[in-house]
Amino acid sequence: xxxxxGSAMAKNKEPSESFSSEDEGSDDAPEEVTFESAxxxxxxxxxLAGERARREKTALKEKRRQxxxxxxxxxxxxxxxxxxxxxxxSSAQNSNKKPSDISExxxxxxxxxxxxxEDNVMEDNEEETLAVRLxxxxxxxxxxxxxxxxxxxxxARDFIQRxxxxxxSNRTTANKYFSLENxxxxxxxxxxxxxxxxxxxxxxxxxxxxxxxxxxxxxxxxE
Amino acid sequence: xxxxxxxRVRLFAFLPAGLRCLAAGPSARLAAARVDGALELYSLQxxxxxxxxxxxxxxxxxxxxxxxxxxxxxGAGLSGEIIEYDLERLSIKYSLDAFGGxxxxxxxxPTGAQLAVGCEDGSVKLFHVLPERIQFERSLDxxxxxxxxxxxxxxxxxxAASSIDLIRVFDVKSGHAxxxxxxxxxxxxxxxxxxxxxxxxxxxxxAIVSADSSGKVQFWDSEVGTLLQTCVVSNSAVLCLAVSEAxxxxxxxxxxxxxxxxxxxxxxxxxxxxxxxxxxxxxHHTHDVRAVAHTAxxxxxxxxxxxxxxxxxxxxVESRSYEAAVRKVTFPHRRLxxxxxxxxxxxxxxxxxxxxxxxxxxxxxGRDGEVLPVSCPPEHxxxxxxxxxEHISSSCISPCGGWIAYSTASRLCLYRVQLTxxxxxxxxxxxxPKLARGAHQLLFSVDSTRLFVASDQGSVHMLKLLQxxxxxxxLTLHPGSESTEAALLLAVSADSSWLAVASSDGQVNxxxxxxxxxxxxxxxxxxxxxxxxxxxxxxxxxxxxxxxxVFEFSILDKAYTPWSRKVQQQGLHRDWLERDTPxxxxxxxxxxxxxxLLHDTHMFCLxxxxxxxxxxxxxxxxQPSLKHLPRxxxxxxxxxxxxxxxxxxxxxxxxxxxKTFVVVERPLMDIKAQxxxxxxxxxxxx
Numbered sequence: 001x002x003x004x005x006g007s008a009m010a011k012n013k014e015p016s017e018s019f020s021s022e023d024e025g026s027d028d029a030p031e032e033v034t035f036e037s038a039x040x041x042x043x044x045x046x047x048l049a050g051e052r053a054r055r056e057k058t059a060l061k062e063k064r065r066q067x068x069x070x071x072x073x074x075x076x077x078x079x080x081x082x083x084x085x086x087x088x089x090s091s092a093q094n095s096n097k098k099p100s101d102i103s104e105x106x107x108x109x110x111x112x113x114x115x116x117x118e119d120n121v122m123e124d125n126e127e128e129t130l131a132v133r134l135x136x137x138x139x140x141x142x143x144x145x146x147x148x149x150x151x152x153x154x155x156a157r158d159f160i161q162r163x164x165x166x167x168x169s170n171r172t173t174a175n176k177y178f179s180l181e182n183x184x185x186x187x188x189x190x191x192x193x194x195x196x197x198x199x200x201x202x203x204x205x206x207x208x209x210x211x212x213x214x215x216x217x218x219x220x221x222x223e
Numbered sequence: 224x225x226x227x228x229x230x231r232v233r234l235f236a237f238l239p240a241g242l243r244c245l246a247a248g249p250s251a252r253l254a255a256a257r258v259d260g261a262l263e264l265y266s267l268q269x270x271x272x273x274x275x276x277x278x279x280x281x282x283x284x285x286x287x288x289x290x291x292x293x294x295x296x297x298g299a300g301l302s303g304e305i306i307e308y309d310l311e312r313l314s315i316k317y318s319l320d321a322f323g324g325x326x327x328x329x330x331x332x333p334t335g336a337q338l339a340v341g342c343e344d345g346s347v348k349l350f351h352v353l354p355e356r357i358q359f360e361r362s363l364d365x366x367x368x369x370x371x372x373x374x375x376x377x378x379x380x381x382x383a384a385s386s387i388d389l390i391r392v393f394d395v396k397s398g399h400a401x402x403x404x405x406x407x408x409x410x411x412x413x414x415x416x417x418x419x420x421x422x423x424x425x426x427x428x429x430a431i432v433s434a435d436s437s438g439k440v441q442f443w444d445s446e447v448g449t450l451l452q453t454c455v456v457s458n459s460a461v462l463c464l465a466v467s468e469a470x471x472x473x474x475x476x477x478x479x480x481x482x483x484x485x486x487x488x489x490x491x492x493x494x495x496x497x498x499x500x501x502x503x504x505x506x507h508h509t510h511d512v513r514a515v516a517h518t519a520x521x522x523x524x525x526x527x528x529x530x531x532x533x534x535x536x537x538x539x540v541e542s543r544s545y546e547a548a549v550r551k552v553t554f555p556h557r558r559l560x561x562x563x564x565x566x567x568x569x570x571x572x573x574x575x576x577x578x579x580x581x582x583x584x585x586x587x588x589g590r591d592g593e594v595l596p597v598s599c600p601p602e603h604x605x606x607x608x609x610x611x612x613e614h615i616s617s618s619c620i621s622p623c624g625g626w627i628a629y630s631t632a633s634r635l636c637l638y639r640v641q642l643t644x645x646x647x648x649x650x651x652x653x654x655x656p657k658l659a660r661g662a663h664q665l666l667f668s669v670d671s672t673r674l675f676v677a678s679d680q681g682s683v684h685m686l687k688l689l690q691x692x693x694x695x696x697x698l699t700l701h702p703g704s705e706s707t708e709a710a711l712l713l714a715v716s717a718d719s720s721w722l723a724v725a726s727s728d729g730q731v732n733x734x735x736x737x738x739x740x741x742x743x744x745x746x747x748x749x750x751x752x753x754x755x756x757x758x759x760x761x762x763x764x765x766x767x768x769x770x771x772x773v774f775e776f777s778i779l780d781k782a783y784t785p786w787s788r789k790v791q792q793q794g795l796h797r798d799w800l801e802r803d804t805p806x807x808x809x810x811x812x813x814x815x816x817x818x819x820l821l822h823d824t825h826m827f828c829l830x831x832x833x834x835x836x837x838x839x840x841x842x843x844x845x846q847p848s849l850k851h852l853p854r855x856x857x858x859x860x861x862x863x864x865x866x867x868x869x870x871x872x873x874x875x876x877x878x879x880x881x882k883t884f885v886v887v888e889r890p891l892m893d894i895k896a897q898x899x900x901x902x903x904x905x906x907x908x909x
Contacts, residue, residue, distance in 0.1 A: 149303060149324070152343055156301045156325040156369070163419055163436060163460070164478070164511065165900065170459065172903035177509065178895055183909050193896055 225829075226591065230582050230885040234601060235560060235571045235874060237889050238897055239553060240279075242525025245516040246288035246296070253516065254296055255525055256285040259574055261614065262298065262308060265552070267518065269750045271533055272769035272805055273556035275711075275727055277313050278632060279574060281612035291331035291338055292352040299340055301325035305350065305357065311707045312679045313616075313663060313727075314632050319357060321348055328372045332379045339382055341370030347384050347393060363398045366391060371420060376445075377427040383445065385420035390433055392445050402448045409437035422464040424473070434461035434475050440485065442499060454501055456483055459902045465517040472536075473499070474522045476512030479902045481505065482524045482534075507532040507551065510901050528898055529553060548803065553872070553891070554824050556753065556805050560875035560887050566624025566642070567879065568604070569887070574614040577629055579605035579640070582885065604647050607638070621667035621674075626688060628674055630662035635676065639692040656696035658684055666713040669759075673697075673719060677710035681726040683734070700724070702732045703741045712752055717759035721778050725752040731766060733778055743781045748774075753805035760816045767806035767821060771799060773830070786832050793836050798843040799864065802826075814881040822876040827886070829865040837862035844868060 079085065165171055175193045182189035240259040247253050251267040252274075260279030266272050283306060285298035296308045303325050309316040323342025330339050331352075338350040338357060347363040347370055368386035375382055381401075382393045392402035408415040419436040426432065430451065431443040438457040443450055459478035466473050473485040484503040490496045508526035516523040520539040525531045531552040540547045559572040567582040583601040609615050609631060618629035627638045637652040664677035667688075674694065676684040681702040688694050700722070712725040721742070722734045731745035731752060750768040757764050763784055764776040772795065775787040783791075804824040812818040812829075819830040826844075837843055844866045849857050870876075875887040 152324040153301050153303070156327075156343055159369070168416060169478075170903050171900040173900055174896055174898050177901045177904075178892070180904075180906055180909055184906060192892060 226882070228585075228595075228883045229870075230879070230883065231870060232569065232580075232582070232601070232885060232887045233890070233893075234569070234580050234603075235578075235887050235889060236893075237554075237559065237571075237573075237874060238894060239529030239555075240574075241510070241527030241529055241899075242514050242531060244285060244288045245514040245523060245525050245531075246290055247516040247518045247523065248290040248296065249294060251518070253518075253523060254288050254290070255514070255531060256288055256298060257529075258284065258527070259614065260284040260300075261574075262288075262296075264310065265531070266751065266769070267521070267533070269769040270771075270803070270805070271550050271552065272751055272753065273552065274751055275310065275313055276555070276557065276616075277308060277315070278616040279614040280315075280632070281614075283315070283318070286325075286327055287329035287340075289329045289331045289338065291335045292354075293335065295352070297329065297331075297338060297357070299326040299329045301327075303342075305329070305338070305340060307357065311709060311727075312660070313709050314660065317356065319350075319359075321350075321359075323348055323362075327369055330373045330375055330382075332375045333377050334379065337379075339373045339375065341373045341384055343369045345370060345386070347373055347382060349395075361398065363393045363395070364400055366400060372422045374423050374425040374431075376425045376429075381425065381445065383423045383425045383431050385423040385433060387417055387419050390420055390423055390431060390443065392431070392448075402445055404431070404433075404443050404445075404448055404450075406433065406435055406439075406441065407437075419460070421460065421462050424464055424466045426466065426470050428470075432464060432466070432473060434464040436460035438477070440464070440473075440475055440483075440501075452499060454485070454499075456501065457481065462511060462513050463515045465515045467517040468519060472517065474515045474517050474524070476508075476515045476524050476526075478511045479904065480508035480510055480512055480526060480528070482507065482512055482515060482522065482532075484522060484536075505532075505534055507534070507549065509895070510898060529894070548801075550803050553894075554804070554874065554889070556807060558807050558875060561618065561620045562875070562877045562879075562885060563620045563622055563624035564877065564879050565622060568620060568624045569875075569885070570618060570620040570627060572615055572618040572629070575609050577605075577607040577609075577615070577618055577627065578603065579607070579620070579627070581642075582879075604642070605640070605649060607649070609636075617662055617664050619665040619667055621671040621688075622669055623671040625671060626667060626674070628665045628667070630665060630676075632661050635662055635665075637674070637686075637688075637694060650692060652692060652694055655694060656684075656686065658696075663709050663711050664713050666715060668715050668719045669717045670719060673715075675713050675715060675722060677713050677724065679709050681706035681708060681710045681724065681730065681732065683710055683713065683722065683724050685736075685739075698739050700734050700739060700741070702726070702730070703744070704730075706730060712755055714755045714757050714764065716757040716762050716778075718762075721757055721762060721764075723755055723757060723764050723778075725755055725766075727751070731755065731764075733764065742778065745774075745776050746783075748772075754807055754809045754821075756809035756811065758811050758816070758819075759813055760811075765809050765819055767809060769805050771795065771802055771805070773806075773819075773821070790836060794839075796837045796841070796843045796864065797839050808875060808877070810877050812878055812881055820876065820878055822873055824872045824874075826866050826868045827870070827873060827876040828867070831863050831865060834861055834863040837864060 175191055179191040240257040242255055243258045244256045245253060253265040253267055255263045255265065260283055262277040263273050264275040266274045282302050283300060285300045287299050289297050291297055296310060298306045298308060304318040304320050306318045307316040321340055321342060323344050323346050325343040326340050328341040336352055338352060340348050342348065345368050346365040349360040350357045351360050370384045370386055372385045373382055380395055382395055384391050384393060388406055390404040390406065391400045394401045406418045406420055408418045420433050421436060422434045424432045429445050431445050433441045438455055438459060438461055440454045440456050440461055441450060442452040456475060457477040457479055461475050461477050463476045464473060471487045474482060476482050482505045483501055485499050486502045487497050488500050490498050508528055508530060510526045510528040512524050512526045514525040520535055522534045522536065533550040535547050537547055561570045569580045569582065571578040581602040581604055583597045584599040585595040586598045587595045589595050613631035613633060615629050615631055620627050625640055627640055629636055635655055635658060637655050639650045639652060641648040658676060658678060660679060662676040662678060666675045672688055674686040674688055676686065678684055683700045685697045686694050687697045706726055708726045708728040710724045710726045714723040720736050722736055723731060725731045729748060729751050733742045735742040745766065748768055750770045752766055753769050754767045755764060762778050764778055766774045766776065775784045777784045802823060806821045806823050808822055810820040817832040821828045821830060841862060843864055846865055846867060849861065870886045870888050872889055872891065873886060874889050877885050879885055
């Protein structure tokens with residue numbers, strides 16, 4: 001309650017003070033408001049609302065423009081680089097492509113068979129025309145086979161992954177696994193991947209020398 | 224041994240791919256497929272030597288391997304194709320789509336005339352094995368759920384096929400499912416987990432053995448469809464299973480990396496009633512064992528940690544000594560590193576790219592055993608990525624450092640490298656002659672003007688390299704006798720007049736390059752060649768075999784040298800013969816003509832021919848103890864094998880010049896740190 005009153009006090013300077021105090025729903029009698037101040041307040045509110053609307057509009061416009069630009073850029077990215085496009089256009093007039101050797105021939109046959117499997121007549125035609133237009137040194141290769149086979153393969157691979165490494169498979173990391181020995185040994189050591197042998201070289205050397213000296217000093221009095 | 228400066232290189236991030244499937248075949252051969260698609264053939268007779276490697280392919284990763292129709296090897300994978308491998312040309316002969324989606328399993332029938340494949344869509348398809356190809360025969364009744372494993376009954380009339388939560392038995396003749404065995408799930412808190420039956424085996428007495436993801440090995444009666452016996456083996460999944468030929472022993476592999484043996488033993492002494500009993504556990508792997516095989520005398524397991532472990536069964540091995548030792552294969556038995564000595568460059572071959580490094584240098588000098596500070600760190604000059612889905616089969620850098628060649632299964636690429644100060648310029652040689660296929664091995668001549676390409680049928684192509692950066696095909700060398708096996712190893716003499724070629728059937732041919740004619744053949748030896756080299760001064764050919772024998776053959780005299788005869792008469796030291804990795808590289812000291820450098824994974828050895836051979840009673844690896852002896856005594860107890868085991872495990876050792884070694888190490892811990900996550904194991908007090 002105290003905090004709320006405090007916030008009302010802070011708002012006192014604002015012109016919409018009267019409304020806010022009414023919203024509080026306190027038991028005090030309504031304050032006296034002059035007509036002039038009410039008019040000023042109403043005008044101010046209208047102005048603010050107008051400004052807000054304008055601002056929103058411009059923001060929206062800006063957003064749209066940016067998106068448009070992004071789309072344009074993406075489209076450009078999708079296209080092949082300019083020099084390749086030019087090359088393709090210039091080679092269009094050239095005679096149809098002859099497979100230069102057996103392996104290339106095989107490849108093209110494979111491509112065709114794959115596209116037939118996809119049952120996509122349009123794409124098939126497109127590919128053929130492309131193959132016709134290409135020069136001898138170019139070879140049409142399907143980069144990604146997005147057919148049913150690929151989906152099934154992905155599902156199969158996911159199955160293995162889920163079974164071997166998915167939830168409930170109780171896996172740990174290689175580092176933790178191999179560090180168990182260091183943890184359990186008589187001489188405790190740090191984790192496998194955190195042991196850096198080059199650290200503390202000077203100190204190790206010092207300790208070594210110290211033990212040597214200590215041993216010799218121990219040995220001499222007994223003899 | 225003498226004083227040497229050693230470049231200790233740990234720049235090669237070699238990572239073995241996990242083993243996916245194993246198939247023990249005829250004539251003691253073992254086929255192993257890795258998860259990157261590479262196929263390896265091991266000869267169990269020749270000390271488990273990795274005889275042949277078919278490089279991987281991104282889209283052809285076998286999930287199952289099977290020997291059928293005699294010596295033919297088939298593979299099938301998630302790409303949905305059945306592949307026949309050409310074991311002579313080391314490539315894929317053909318592939319055939321099974322049209323059933325990804326293939327999970329494959330098994331050949333007892334006669335080897337039919338192949339059954341289990342597909343993703345729930346069908347089991349039968350293929351006829353014809354002399355030159357395979358042909359689709361028919362499909363058994365399609366059921367729901369992927370078929371993860373198939374196994375034939377020894378009569379060939381029944382097939383057991385496992386799926387998720389159940390095992391089905393098919394009648395081959397009618398194609399109908401005659402039995403349906405439900406595998407119970409494992410309760411895990413409030414819910415149950417599906418039981419994936421990863422592997423089944425059909426025994427000849429009608430019992431079915433299953434291994435499932437809830438850690439059980441179960442025995443079923445296929446006639447009445449009842450459960451006979453359950454053995455809970457592991458808390459995690461049991462992934463694979465193999466039965467011995469006599470059907471008295473079973474080996475299973477689990478997710479925890481443990482391998483268990485089950486044996487059919489009498490219930491009581493003298494009783495005829497026999498029962499399957501879990502007998503021996505082996506923990507050689509740290510990661511999932513996804514493939515096991517059972518030969519007559521050994522258990523073989525392959526894990527996702529990239530290790531192949533051959534564990535001989537003590538009761539089946541006659542001699543109790545070396546035959547009974549466990550053999551672990553972690554590193555490939557061939558060279559993946561090549562070195563340009565003069566330019567101090569190292570080329571590392573990864574499955575899909577090459578890396579070129581310049582060795583570091585030091586300006587300091589020190590005493591024996593001291594580590595010198597590096598004044599000029601090693602420099603990564605180049606990464607050369609291979610295009611396409613095929614993996615690199617071989618690579619080589621020329622001795623001058625100006626050429627790099629690599630080859631995949633179908634093409635050969637040649638690059639001109641120009642190093643001027645800090646700048647590296649790489650230029651692809653445009654018109655490399657179209658050879659029939661890719662190379663099995665590449666080698667540049669010592670003066671870097673010739674490139675030798677080992678090819679099919681024991682032939683070798685010779686390409687001429689021009690300073691301008693072009694190359695042309697000069698000629699092809701064919702072995703005198705008809706050979707169908709591919710040429711695998713090459714060695715050229717320093718004066719470029721002799722070329723030695725070892726093919727995969729163990730033949731070593733020597734060619735005279737002056738007139739391009741076969742010169743002679745090294746007498747046949749029963750074990751495959753693991754490395755060979757020609758001495759730069761004496762032109763003697765040094766050959767190492769997989770049974771650790773070393774021969775020296777004089778090319779001019781066409782006969783073994785007197786030293787080699789002496790070695791054969793006296794015999795090599797027992798410790799030398801009992802090493803378990805083959806010699807993968809041989810090099811020579813240009814200043815000391817009696818020295819031969821040999822190395823395997825665990826040691827390198829300077830073989831000094833001028834010193835006497837060690838007796839069997841002497842210590843073979845005596846270099847550390849020799850250090851503490853006075854000079855006179857040292858001379859007396861020195862012998863020919865000067866072995867250094869300080870650097871391990873080794874992938875490559877070479878002499879850069881007469882006083883400098885380069886050793887390429889790959890610590891096992893670095894490999895382990897990059898392996899996939901292992902199964903968590905609770906240890907008390909941690």
